[in-house]
Amino acid sequence: MNTPASQFNADARRVSADLRHRGIIRTAMNNYEVVRDRRKAGFQDWQGARDLAARTKCETISHLDTHLEQFARLLEARGTVVHWAANAQHARDIILGIVRGKNARVIVKSKTMTSEEIHLNEALENAGCEVVESDLGEFIVQLREEPPYHLVFPAMHLTRAEIQQTFQRKSHDAPSDNPEDLTMVARRVLREKYLQADVGITGANFAIAETGMISITENEGNARLTAALPQTMITLIGIEKVLPRLEDLALFLPMLAVMGTGQPLACYNTLYGGPRQPGEADGPEEFHVVMLDNRRTTLLADAEQRDALGCIRCGACLNVCPIFCNVGGHTYGTVYGGPIGSVITPHLRGLHEWKHLGYASSLCGACSETCPVRIDLHHHLLQNRRNASYAKPIRWQKLAFQLFALVANRPRLWSLTTRLARLGQKFHGLIKGRALDPAQAWTRTREIQPIARQSFHEWWKERGK
Amino acid sequence: MPSPLKISLFIPCFVDLMYPRVGISMVRIFEKLGHKVVVPKGPACCGQPAFNTGYWDQSREIAIRLMESLQNAEVVVIASGSCGAMMKVFYPELFAGTKYEALARALAPKCHEFAGFLVNQLGVTDLGARFPHKVTFHDGCHGLRELNNKRPPRELLSKVNGLELLEMDAAETCCGFGGTFSAKFPAISTAMGEAKCAAALATQAEFVVSCDSSCLMQIQGLADKRQLPVKTIHLAEVLVQA
Numbered sequence A: 001m002n003t004p005a006s007q008f009n010a011d012a013r014r015v016s017a018d019l020r021h022r023g024i025i026r027t028a029m030n031n032y033e034v035v036r037d038r039r040k041a042g043f044q045d046w047q048g049a050r051d052l053a054a055r056t057k058c059e060t061i062s063h064l065d066t067h068l069e070q071f072a073r074l075l076e077a078r079g080t081v082v083h084w085a086a087n088a089q090h091a092r093d094i095i096l097g098i099v100r101g102k103n104a105r106v107i108v109k110s111k112t113m114t115s116e117e118i119h120l121n122e123a124l125e126n127a128g129c130e131v132v133e134s135d136l137g138e139f140i141v142q143l144r145e146e147p148p149y150h151l152v153f154p155a156m157h158l159t160r161a162e163i164q165q166t167f168q169r170k171s172h173d174a175p176s177d178n179p180e181d182l183t184m185v186a187r188r189v190l191r192e193k194y195l196q197a198d199v200g201i202t203g204a205n206f207a208i209a210e211t212g213m214i215s216i217t218e219n220e221g222n223a224r225l226t227a228a229l230p231q232t233m234i235t236l237i238g239i240e241k242v243l244p245r246l247e248d249l250a251l252f253l254p255m256l257a258v259m260g261t262g263q264p265l266a267c268y269n270t271l272y273g274g275p276r277q278p279g280e281a282d283g284p285e286e287f288h289v290v291m292l293d294n295r296r297t298t299l300l301a302d303a304e305q306r307d308a309l310g311c312i313r314c315g316a317c318l319n320v321c322p323i324f325c326n327v328g329g330h331t332y333g334t335v336y337g338g339p340i341g342s343v344i345t346p347h348l349r350g351l352h353e354w355k356h357l358g359y360a361s362s363l364c365g366a367c368s369e370t371c372p373v374r375i376d377l378h379h380h381l382l383q384n385r386r387n388a389s390y391a392k393p394i395r396w397q398k399l400a401f402q403l404f405a406l407v408a409n410r411p412r413l414w415s416l417t418t419r420l421a422r423l424g425q426k427f428h429g430l431i432k433g434r435a436l437d438p439a440q441a442w443t444r445t446r447e448i449q450p451i452a453r454q455s456f457h458e459w460w461k462e463r464g465k
Numbered sequence B: 001m002p003s004p005l006k007i008s009l010f011i012p013c014f015v016d017l018m019y020p021r022v023g024i025s026m027v028r029i030f031e032k033l034g035h036k037v038v039v040p041k042g043p044a045c046c047g048q049p050a051f052n053t054g055y056w057d058q059s060r061e062i063a064i065r066l067m068e069s070l071q072n073a074e075v076v077v078i079a080s081g082s083c084g085a086m087m088k089v090f091y092p093e094l095f096a097g098t099k100y101e102a103l104a105r106a107l108a109p110k111c112h113e114f115a116g117f118l119v120n121q122l123g124v125t126d127l128g129a130r131f132p133h134k135v136t137f138h139d140g141c142h143g144l145r146e147l148n149n150k151r152p153p154r155e156l157l158s159k160v161n162g163l164e165l166l167e168m169d170a171a172e173t174c175c176g177f178g179g180t181f182s183a184k185f186p187a188i189s190t191a192m193g194e195a196k197c198a199a200a201l202a203t204q205a206e207f208v209v210s211c212d213s214s215c216l217m218q219i220q221g222l223a224d225k226r227q228l229p230v231k232t233i234h235l236a237e238v239l240v241q242a
């Protein structure tokens, strides 16, 4: 049966051996690291900024209800319709309801991972709509019928030549593999669609409680067009994205840009406060905000790991993660990849089916070290392992650790085992690296270090004599 | 010179079996500095494998015995950054809310990784060692991130006669060992190890030095299988050379 775990294992095996993939990602990440570090150095006190960001997020999440109420009240006061969606199905139904009510045929979207989480495009297409992604990276992966590869860089796994081929195949319009030419192709298509679209759907980076506004960060101006041109605007946003004060953006906007793309600030940071008000020249006539729970409240109830709700989806933990860089974004088989995905997916989609993500880590801690809001990512992976083994222990593993404890705890037994292991090792050569080898997971690609003729404890004992 | 200490040396299971010279080197170094070394009679392991795999009860069985055996220790030096992190950082978490929590919290500040102990506790950086080779240093992740051990090993290496330290690209990137991870996800682990070997080779260093034998086992194991000219050596084995 193809379970998420077996799919992960198979894809991880394939992609991690793919040297071409490794090269593409390595180059991209090297470039990212250089600009990120340069921008980080622009902060007077980066560690202090992280402390402040972590504290702000923690306090907000502890009073999520209050902030959400304030946010919704202020938005509604200016004529926005606020919807509350308990789960993915509910959110899809709400959005489909709005779309049907408008008789919408063409929908433009700006980048929103939350819509990937609820599989919105599929639902809209099944309802007969044409859905067009307007973020360039998303536009490319949509043409390829692939999910986004990375939270911030959806098409980072592709070379320019591959993108050119995709454009050629899908639109017969790809003059060269020059980024500017390719962007012009996308722009020609998208400009048409903005004008045709009846509904624009966006995500959001932050929801400001104090002013009842949503904040969208982008680099291409596509979210602005998505929001401004169609008559109806829908914003889908996870309930954890709220920030108490407008001034919090002074910290979070640069932080997101620095860690996301290595920019001091993204090119466009826009606040949306509602539909077009009387006397205003532009903006949508109708504005809907859909607030999504989808088990975020389950995570909120977990005192150990609720800091994970503070994630600003900057993608920095993916970029420094050696697992992510080797297995690639698609291997995760779920919308949120990398360390943050491995932490939250078992909470959002079920521990039993997704526990393998917690084990697929060397626990190196590069993620926690980099996370701008100080989410304790790699320790949460350990906790997920613990939760998984308590919920459903694997019998042979448990037995093996019981046995090991028995031996390790008794110096005499340990020294006997040492001698037995030395003996067993003599025969290991016969099967090493083959199917019969119990250590083949190691020995297929690595030599095994032999047991020393005299162990440390044996030496110590002899010396004491 | 600080007054002589009684140092309880904890030799983790795989160092005991496969890398006894790492422990022996530490004994020689501490004795040369005038301290007394004791090896407590207790468990052979810190319980990290079970802990990292999620079997905290089985981990506790070992950890309790180990904590008890070290209860009266003045200071504890652990011959691995990873096991050091286990005892110093993770024991308090493993026993949080249990009757052993106080024991774990009392032990934690007494626990030190070898290099960090020499530099930060003993204030020693120059051991009069001589190792006329080009080396590169690999930061074990636990030592680096859980114990904040970036500086000490480099300070120690900088004082070794004839030694030239060539920093590798991405020295702080994991080698891919990760305990049971290396057997559970061998393909990912191998890919990570390959990158590490390549970075080490690119420096043209003769040796890869680390504070963690487990990382060196991964790097050496991979290099040997591919017949790459990589040689690994633990920091203690470098510092003991005269």
Ligand code: SF4
Binding pocket: A310, A311, A312, A313, A314, A315, A316, A317, A318, A340, A370, A371, A372, A373, A374, A375, A377
């Ligand atoms: S967990 Fe931290 S580093 Fe990772 S995406 Fe979220 S905010 Fe960024």
